[in-house]
Amino acid sequence: MHRKTSIIILSCNTLELLQLCIASIHEYTESGTYEIIVVDNASEDGSAEWLKEQKDLRCIYNEENLGFPKGCNQGLEIATGTELLLLNSDTVVTKNWLKNLRCALYSSPKVGAVSCVANCCPHNQMIATHYENLEDMQDFAADYNKSNPELWEKRTTLIGFCYLFKREVLEKVGFLDDRFSPGNYEDDDYSLRILQAGYDLLLCRDTFIHHFGKASFKKNLSTQDVDEIAQRYNSLLERNGKLFEEKWHVSRDCWKMAPEELLPYLRQQVVEKEEGSSGAGLVAQKIAVLVRKTQEKRYGLCVESLRASRLPAGYALEIFSLAANKPYAAQVNEILSQTDAKIKIFINDEICLVSPLAIEQMLEIFRKENIGMVGFMGSRSLPVSGNFLEAPDVWGSVHMPMKGSLEEIRFGKAATHEFTTGVRFLCPSFFATQVDIPWNEDYDKQYYAVLAHCRAMEEGGQKMVVPLPREIWCAYQMENISFDSAEGDRRRYFAAYHSRLDDVLSSGARLALYACGKDAHVEGWQSFSHPEGIAVGARTRIHETALCRLLSDNFVGEPRISVGDDCAIDAYSTLTAHNRIVLENLVTVGANVQIKDYIRAEEDLGLAAEDRELLGHACGIRIGCAAEIGANVVIEGAVQIGCGARVRAGSVVKSDVPAYCIAEGNPARIVKTFSSREGKWLATPDEGVLTSLLEERKKTDPLLTYAFITYNRSRYLRKSLRSVLQQVGNDPLVEVLVSDKASTDETRSLVEEQQKRFKNLRYHCNETNVGAEGNIHCAMRASRGEYVIVAGDDDYILDGVLRFVLSAIVKHRGVALFCLKKEAVPRWVRRGTGILEYISYVGFLMTWISGIIMRRDLYLSVEEPQKDDDTRIPQVYLQLEMLKQNPEFAVLYGRVLAEGSGERMASGFNFGEVFIKNYLDILMAAGIPAYLLSQEKKRLAEDMIYDRLQKITKYHYDLPLDGIFDIMHEYYGEEPYYEEVVAKMKEILQEAGDAGGQADAEKKDAVNQK
Secondary structure (H helix, E strand, O other): OOOOEEEEEEEOOOHHHHHHHHHHHHHHOOOOOEEEEEEEEOOOOOHHHHHHHOOOEEEEEEOOOOOHHHHHHHHHHHOOOOEEEEEEOOEEOOOOHHHHHHHHHOOOOOEEEEEEEEOOOOOOOEOOOOOOOHHHHHHHHHHHOOOOHHHEEEEOOOOOOEEEEEHHHHHHHOOOOHHHOOOOOHHHHHHHHHHHOOOEEEEEEEEEEEEOHHHHHHOOOOHHHHHHHHHHHHHHHHHHHHHHHHHHOOOOOHHHOOHHHHHHHHHHHHHHHHOOOOOOOOOOEEEEEEEEEOOHHHHHHHHHHHHOOOOOOOEEEEEEEEEOOOOHHHHHHHHHOOOOOOEEEEEEOOEEEOOOOHHHHHHHHOOOOOEEEEEOEEEOOOEOOOOHHHOOOEEEEEEEEEOOEEEEEEEOOOOOOOOEEEEOEEOOOEEEEOOOOOOOOOOOOHHHHHHHHHHHHHHOOOEEEEEOOOOOOEEEOOOOOOOOOOHHHHHHHHHHHOHHHOOHHHHOOOEOOOEEOOOOEOOOHHHOEOHHHEEEOOOOEEOOOOEEEEOOOOOOOOOOEEEOOOOEEOOOOEEEEOOOEEEOOOOEEOOOOEEEOEEEOOOOOOOOHHHOOEEEOOOOEEEOOOOEEOOOOEEEOOOEEOOOOEEOOOOEEOOOEOOOEEEEOOOOEEEEEEEOOOOEEEEOOOHHHHHHHHHHHHHOOOOEEEEEEEOOOHHHHHHHHHHHHHHHOOOOOEEEEEEEOOOOOOHHHHHHHHHOOOOOEEEEEOOOOOHHHHHHHHHHHHOOOOEEEEEEOOOOEOOOHHHHHHHHHHHOOOOOEEEEEEOOOOOEEEEEEOHHHHHHHHHHHHHOHHHEEEEHHHHHHOOOOOOOHHHOOHHHHHHHHHHHHOOEEEEEEEOOEOOOOOOOOOOOOOHHHHHHHHHHHHHHHOOOOHHHHHHHHHHHHHHHHHHHHHHHHHHOOOOOOOOHHHHHHHHHOOOOOHHHHHHHHHHHHHHHHHHHHHHHHHHHHHHHHO
């Protein structure tokens, strides 16, 4: 689609500035992508005469000064662009300014308007600059204006000096409110109208333009004139500020609020306008509320406060009671099985809601799908006592009854435009979830059940936050608060998440590690400084003499040292972080290695090392997946070591080491680089060869594409995407692709969020829903990898599997197919040749799309790739066709899937038709010999059909079994084991029927007893 920006400039007696502005637009904006509309508000400085001489401008000449809102509206009325830009005449634009702003504006359908930063601008849109003239300014801007989605901030208001918005916004919201003429607060008003219409506002901190500001208008004025103008300006500011507050019923300082805090107030305006209209036809969206009941009177007040809360139109509360004297987690799981509400509120009856907007603001926070839990109070670290309130980093707010009145208690201070802050442990008294994860019933009491649930959410990739609202959400009903906990639960929790803390209370240690993964070995953790800022992954081994330490007490939420899963750090090695040190998964660190993300200034004379200035960078040190650091290596400063890189023993590293490079020496230099084109390590005798090989790598297709096929299942995709990205990181040899069948949920925004961190992640969205089978082909065609895995969105790949796959591809490059065979054995590879061997080794696992790794060029050579799409398992046909072109294959044995994979069983088709009839039809069409077909039928029955029948009947999957015995007779009737197989199938179905009948009878008895 061709886009054009209508740039609308208001001018009144600013000729010199206007000329600079228009000249900069012409110089720094791509020709043909914009039109300039100038509205001259009765200038007396020759502006109109000059404008009439310009042939490339569209101009409006007013006989009187109509002010900013009315003048802008005149320009908007004649604008023809796909997006509209209000630009002050006292600005000078810069390189990439409009390109960057457009990029942000069209980054999501939810974005309605964007603006940039400047040297002179209110409301925190100003940045510090040090240039002295416009030439230097342009040099500064050329370096500054680099598009970076991580620097886009959601805002409540944007300043109108450079205000870009979509035409659809104008059509939906309308023109500027001319009641604010001649100017001031019209941009705040327009911002709130855009927010109220459901759009986001973005401040692009990756884009800078120069703004002369008020100083330019004082240039040729006397002191008296300046004072008079200032007086009139302040009077106008006060008048329009009051008008703004009367219109919106919010403070004129609302720009300091975060959108999620302000939006419920804006929606309230809509509700008041629509009051009295019929609610007929609204389908209530349920919010399940689980109230832990300890005392009748408190319970009544708690429930009353819930019912008094204001809910968005179409929402209703569904209230359940939890008994205080019964196991908490077990009760929760029982209620979760009874409700289909997405949002669940958990509240103890000692809490009452005091803000009518609490639930609505909570729902606004939950618009971000990666937020799994919201509470009113929490902490970022956990003391070894287990009491989060003893942590040094508690956040949140609550009213407490003190001597007959409520006292406001606040922990932490919100930054401007921030409504929430991230925590890791929530107070059990009041919180909510929007993601269902089963509660661990090993915990009897509430407190540690909630802490364990917080950790489960974190492990599932969900965030936990608490709000820092101006209007506190809730209040305790009593002064003395205690949590429902037990010593057995405490020991169980620390054994699960901090296994080295079993008897630590007597040691004098105060804070636990930020995280300590399952089966990690960190015997020396008590010698670490500031362990609350140090995270250790699962199965990682840190020698008892190795040290991790924070140089200062600067932990603020995210770990300063993060060691991934399956890492190894040998004896006497030390990691010291001033900013951040990250070791991704599978990193090996040899003995006596020193890693520190800073250096000391050397220019100072006569100062001890600890007194010299620390030099570092916020990005710190990152060591990529599967990198290897040899013994006695020193790494210091801001250094990035890519995945698969190796640093040989004794080296000193002070600069970056690219992925798949080998470095050695003091200072370390690259001596070898892996060539993906050649498939081997090549020597790099000088910088020229290294540069050439790295450039070649950029132009060479990745070795592997891991392609997800998905449709409206962002909940599952989030977990599966995380399981892949945490293994491959930004590996240049691996592409991660999401092929989306035109989802209408949060899929796109989920991927875009991850793309900010992972440059090898791509998103491909089909224009229409092409179906699951059609999406297989879309994913294959959209992929760039030499080999492609097309995977389901609920298959969670076990850590280390993709490293194993990548290694196998390099060693066995050229084969037509790899197959991942799920077996609980050490990983190994088996080569084979031909269709018959492939079926013998792999069998019905050919139907599991996530386990097949196809060579893309062979797929593209299949004449009719969609020939068997109607079978629902076209991947079986594709594998056979590819083996006809190249008979070589390899089977990769070992464990493949992480716990929880296949959460959502396939549904909507007949099990027998697809996995028995269609599968065997494809094999027979390929001319498989009778003896091998007979063997495969038996294996299919014993290893797949029996298992699936048990699961379908036990879990009531939507996979009809109609006609299955007719299919068995047709395809198995001549086999000697036919009777045996059918008898076993009937036995499974009979057992399931008996179990179901017994359950029905128990339910009937329970009803009769009631």
